[in-house]
Amino acid sequence: MHISHITIKNFRALEDISFDLGPRVNVIVGPNGVGKTTILQAARLLKALSAPRTQHEVQQVLISLGAASPHFPQRIFLNSLARDLSRLIEIRCSFTLTDEEILTLRASSPEIVRNIATAQLGQGFVNPAALIQYFDSPQGRGAIASISAQLEQTFTPLERDKMLLVGITLDPATGQINSPNPINAPLIGFLDQRLPPSLSLFSYFPADRALPMGEVNLQLGGPDAQQQLESHNSQPQTKYLRLKNLIINSLVIEEKDRTTIHEDFQKIFSGLLRGRTIKAININELGLLSVVTEEVLTGRLIEIDSLSSGEKNIALTFLLVARSVAKGGIALFDEPELHLNPAVSRDVLSFMIEQYSAPRDIQFIMCTHSPEILSSAFSNENCNLLHLKSSSNITRVGKSAYDEHADALQRLGSSVTESLMYEGTVFVEGESDVSFLQNGFPEIFKRYIIKDTGGRREIERSITEIQSIENGEKKVPPIYFIFDHDGAPTNLSSSKSVRIHQWQRRCVENYMIDVDVIAEILKDPENTHSPIESEGEVQRMMRELAYQQLDSLVAKDIYESRKYETPSIHREDLKGDIKEITGSLFGRMTKSRNSMPDVEWETWSQSFATQCSMKKEELQQLWEVKWRDLCDGKRLISDLHKAAKMKMSEAAFKAKITQRMRDTTSETWQAVKGILQDFIVP
Numbered sequence: 001m002h003i004s005h006i007t008i009k010n011f012r013a014l015e016d017i018s019f020d021l022g023p024r025v026n027v028i029v030g031p032n033g034v035g036k037t038t039i040l041q042a043a044r045l046l047k048a049l050s051a052p053r054t055q056h057e058v059q060q061v062l063i064s065l066g067a068a069s070p071h072f073p074q075r076i077f078l079n080s081l082a083r084d085l086s087r088l089i090e091i092r093c094s095f096t097l098t099d100e101e102i103l104t105l106r107a108s109s110p111e112i113v114r115n116i117a118t119a120q121l122g123q124g125f126v127n128p129a130a131l132i133q134y135f136d137s138p139q140g141r142g143a144i145a146s147i148s149a150q151l152e153q154t155f156t157p158l159e160r161d162k163m164l165l166v167g168i169t170l171d172p173a174t175g176q177i178n179s180p181n182p183i184n185a186p187l188i189g190f191l192d193q194r195l196p197p198s199l200s201l202f203s204y205f206p207a208d209r210a211l212p213m214g215e216v217n218l219q220l221g222g223p224d225a226q227q228q229l230e231s232h233n234s235q236p237q238t239k240y241l242r243l244k245n246l247i248i249n250s251l252v253i254e255e256k257d258r259t260t261i262h263e264d265f266q267k268i269f270s271g272l273l274r275g276r277t278i279k280a281i282n283i284n285e286l287g288l289l290s291v292v293t294e295e296v297l298t299g300r301l302i303e304i305d306s307l308s309s310g311e312k313n314i315a316l317t318f319l320l321v322a323r324s325v326a327k328g329g330i331a332l333f334d335e336p337e338l339h340l341n342p343a344v345s346r347d348v349l350s351f352m353i354e355q356y357s358a359p360r361d362i363q364f365i366m367c368t369h370s371p372e373i374l375s376s377a378f379s380n381e382n383c384n385l386l387h388l389k390s391s392s393n394i395t396r397v398g399k400s401a402y403d404e405h406a407d408a409l410q411r412l413g414s415s416v417t418e419s420l421m422y423e424g425t426v427f428v429e430g431e432s433d434v435s436f437l438q439n440g441f442p443e444i445f446k447r448y449i450i451k452d453t454g455g456r457r458e459i460e461r462s463i464t465e466i467q468s469i470e471n472g473e474k475k476v477p478p479i480y481f482i483f484d485h486d487g488a489p490t491n492l493s494s495s496k497s498v499r500i501h502q503w504q505r506r507c508v509e510n511y512m513i514d515v516d517v518i519a520e521i522l523k524d525p526e527n528t529h530s531p532i533e534s535e536g537e538v539q540r541m542m543r544e545l546a547y548q549q550l551d552s553l554v555a556k557d558i559y560e561s562r563k564y565e566t567p568s569i570h571r572e573d574l575k576g577d578i579k580e581i582t583g584s585l586f587g588r589m590t591k592s593r594n595s596m597p598d599v600e601w602e603t604w605s606q607s608f609a610t611q612c613s614m615k616k617e618e619l620q621q622l623w624e625v626k627w628r629d630l631c632d633g634k635r636l637i638s639d640l641h642k643a644a645k646m647k648m649s650e651a652a653f654k655a656k657i658t659q660r661m662r663d664t665t666s667e668t669w670q671a672v673k674g675i676l677q678d679f680i681v682p
Contacts, residue, residue: 001101001191001201001328002363003043004163005094010087012038015391022384023096024357025349025364027377030388031423031447036367037207039388040332041065043365044204044233045081046091049168050179051189053200054226055125057234064235075175082172083391092167095188098328098361102159105187108194113151116186117143147183154183164188197225199326200232207334209240209313232324239320247281247291247319264322268315269293271351272344276302276311310339314348318356325362333366337373345372353382371417387420423447424478424680429456432634432654433482433508437676440658440669444676448480456483460492467495480680484508501679509633509654514668515539517660522644527656529645545639546631547623553632554615558608565595 007018013035028036048061062068066080082089097105105112118124118131120143134140158164164184170177179185192201231239247261265278279294279301291304304312317336325331337345348370356362368374377383378397385397397420418425426448428434434450453459459481466479480499483490484507494500505511512518519535521527532538565588573584597604623630637657641650648656661669 001095001097001188001330002361003093003330003365004096005092006039006043007090007092007167008039008042009090010083011042011089011091012081012083013391014038014042015083017388017392017394019386019394019396020384021363021365022382023361023363024382024384025353025377025380026366026384026386027349027373028365028367028386028388028394029369029374029420031421032369033447034388034423035391036388037334040204040334040365040367042091043093043332046093046166046168047188047202047233049177050166050185051192052124052234053189053192053232054229054234057230060230060234078170078175078177079172081170085172087172089170089172090167092165095164095166097158097162097164097191099162101191101328102155102162104194105158105190106155108190109148109151109155112186112190113144113147115190116147116151116183119186120147150183154187158187195326197228199324199329200229201326201329202332203232203239203320203325203329204236204332205239205317205320205334205336206236207338208237209317209338228324239324240316261319261323264319265291265315267322267355268318271355272314272318272347273311308339310341310344313339314344318351321352321356321362325356325360327360328362329360330363330365333364335368335370336366337368337370340370342370342372345370346376349373349376349380349383353380358382369421371421374417374420389423418449420477422449424480426450426480426482426680427453427459427462428482428508429453429459429484430508431651435651435655436508436512436658437482439655440662441673441676444673444680448680456486459483460490463492463498463500467498470495470497482679499679501675505629505633506631507633509637510629510631511633511668511672512637512654512657512661513542513628513631513633514657514661514666515542517657517664517666517668518542518640521653521656521660527647529647532644541643542636542640543627545643546627546636548639549631549635550616550619550623551612554612554619555608558611558615563595565592567592 002023003021004023005018005020008014009016013033017039028039030036045061045065048057052058059068059073062076063070067078068076078089079085114128114135115124117135117140118126118128121131121134123131131140135144154164164187165181166185166188167180168177169180195201227238262278262281265281269276269278275296276293277296279292281291293302293304293307294300295302304315307315314336321331336348340348352364357364366373374385377385386394387397388394424447426437426445428437428450429452431452434452437445437450453462460483463481478497478499480501482501482503485503486506490500490502492500503510515535515538519532519538522532522538525531532541567589569585570588573588574581575584599607619630637654638650641653646653660666
């Protein structure tokens, strides 16, 4: 059995999504908070409401989702599950069954009919003997006949299509819960209920995996069987607390289990935790469970409780898969990579497929933030990769996602993998830009990754390349470029997937020139060795430091305007053989020499100085009003950091300015926020 299709509407973070699933491993990726875990919760809730295995499963699942309270068991709060309180919550799953499962259901029809009739009376978990009189009554016989006819009508399409649709609707206004196909769900439930308590066709592995340490209380019999049943779905966190019960039960109950549990551990160690092996599983001289591992190279013995959290997590989690998920079962996994190093994460997907999914027909549905697992999903034909982009957009990612634009992203220090983990990638020019956006505007960029490309030239080159791919009708994920003005407006423009913003001020540091904010920082003796008393003094200092840049800026502009050629080697000069290279280099030298004026020092220097003086006088009038926009903000903040004798690094000084701008919602911060909100369009 596996889930072949899921539809979810108006459930928590999800507005309306519908997607197909593969029979082996399904990996769901997307930005933080977009609703990946909500998909698993929806499937878990559907199973609990439509096919509960224990009497309290519905209540326990609703409590865990915040839709019920243990103090008011007679009430449910479905409004906590709805995205829109005026609309119904809908969850539907299509289950594909095997021929063997369908034959089992057909052969068990009388028992299934009685189970459905019992559930319709609200007595789903009562002892069957208590209903003997009812089933012998005219009402009971009528119910049996009616349900039998409905069941027969269900079997006809099931045997042809091998598919059962199970769904629920929840009304957040009235609290009413309905099932549009009440006969289908009990069939799924029956296949699960016929298994022993230790096994399940449906098991949820939450991200909260608290592992037991040291000695634990053990129990056998009825209470332990009930705990086993609840650990599969209604209280999944308890499956980890039961680990030592599981191991000890296997040691004391049957000789065959002692061998197989050792083999299960050994598979995990040889497949994922290479370099270790299981040495012994027994009860030590203190009467405690002892699972001893051995380092192959050194022979060092280590108790499993003393392994790293990642090693222990993965060993015991997959032991639970091996021992509790039945053949043909469905396992929901939330973030299997927790506490794991990247090397182990790379092997997780192939291990799941080779050891559990393929040989035992187990379907895995997992959410992940691991780039290693995502990369493995691209290359494994048994894996179905799904990208949840928003509350109403989920798409299957094919192998073609690794197209030419991956090369352009790689040169920028990014990847296709990252573009699937976030709503978009934002490229900026430097580390200060990254810090400014992350610290100043976290609410805008919480689902975006911000990357430092190191320079404008590489940004413009990549924009051109990626837009050419986009123009060729290839799919390109959302990419954003923000770069400095530097007195040189760009001629590039945004396209559908590639959005471009050039700061109107010289660079991002120019937006940190917030006199009110900086004055508050420089007045505090905790920040500087020389506190400044007044805001006016701070403004005067910053203005003087800015005006000190005029000479160098003017000289640079005048020199560049004369367009002297440089004799430096360019990449194109080195193409061809030695003879061709020699000719190219000599030509560059000649071109450079010809661009230089044949004048003496006094003539050239006087001319240059005169031009600079005229340019400086012209700029001074403009700077009176716009010095904050036109000066070199990077140099100004650096010079101010030194002049004010700060007690922190320059990077920390910038971060403090940004944070203070955000905390005080300064005028500059509000202006930048408006620019970014218009630019970053989800």
